[in-house]
Amino acid sequence: MEDDLALRVHERLSSCPGLRPVGQAEGPRFGRWDLVSLAEGALGECTDPDSLTAPHEKRLRVRLGASGREYEHNDDHSRRYWIWDTTEDDHGGRTARGLGRPRGPLGTIAVDTWPSGVGSLRVSSLYVHPVARRRGLASSTLDTVYEACRAENLNGFRLDTCWTWQRSVRYYLNRGLWVTSWKHALGLARLSYLPRYEVRENGDELTFLVAGSDRRDQDSRAPGAMVPLLVADAVGGRLRLRETEQYARMREELDSVRYYARSTLTLHLAVRGLPLVRGEEEWAEALAGRWCDIGDPEGLARKIEIFEGVARDDGWRLTGLYDRSSRSRPD
DSSP states (O other), X not given: OOOHHHHHHHXXXXXXXXXXXOOGGXXXXXXXXXXXXXXXXXXXXXXXXXXXXXHHHHHHHHHHGGGGOOOOOOTTTEEEEEEOOGGGXXXXXXXGGGSSOOSSOOEEEEEESSOBTTTEEEEEEEEEOGGGTTSSHHHHXXXXXXXXXXXXXXXXXXXXXXXXXXXXXXXXXXXXXXXXXXXXXXXXXXXXXXXXEEEEEETTEEEEEEEOSOTTOOTTOOOOOEEEEEEEEEETTEEEEEEOHHHHHGGGSOOHHHHHHHHHHHHHHHHTTOOOOOOHHHHHHHHTTTTSSSSSHHHHHHHHHHHHHHHHHTTOOOOSOOOTTSSSSOO
């Protein structure tokens, strides 16, 4: 399944110095990198993918169950790339920053060949080798994908991550991605019609602000006046969510900013362990299945219980997650 716009995006990505298409014979190697990424997130095991032995690979796949199943990749649905640090090309055969790892690919990413949502491409398999982290490789790669999409008149990219992979969740929020779904996983996106936003923290109070200039063309993400939309804090162990006048004026509009502002602020609250439930009535609606895909905070509170329960049943590592003893929901 391919699309002309998406294929032109891939032509741009294939010519980027920091990305190299995965060759046909490199599929098994890419699969091992994908596996260790999953094992690190789900099990807390950090392994060099190129040092993974066959017995160790088998053990990881067994422990990960269906999530770790090896599958035949179909390049008709997505194309895979190795992430390279272009600065290493100037140093011949030297190892990566002298850390003992041979010069070569430092990460992975896959990008779909067909738009999803409103003119966006889905990104998956984003992983950077531990010795190459904190160089900005993941950030620059996401920027490259976004810029390639915009150059072909697509709106940007979407990706999914697991709630229980807190390091990844916090990374994407720090990158300014918007929360657009929590149906089967946390869906995040960078899209041209969603402006740059900030979450300002003052004690337990969080304020969600967006760039106040033309919000429908925010590609540059240039600094500008920030307009507050929502304010959240905790009162008596319950969430208090207040709308600003600017947010109220958006009520009559079919505005995705208004819609996704609530869900994005909600995830920022969740990673800080703050309450997500306003009262008994809202919690009852969440238990009845309302907001199970996206929407108000109680929907994410309910989904977090489900996400953590599934991860626990699968034997995944659960550390640093939502404080189950906090008064985030009615007993």
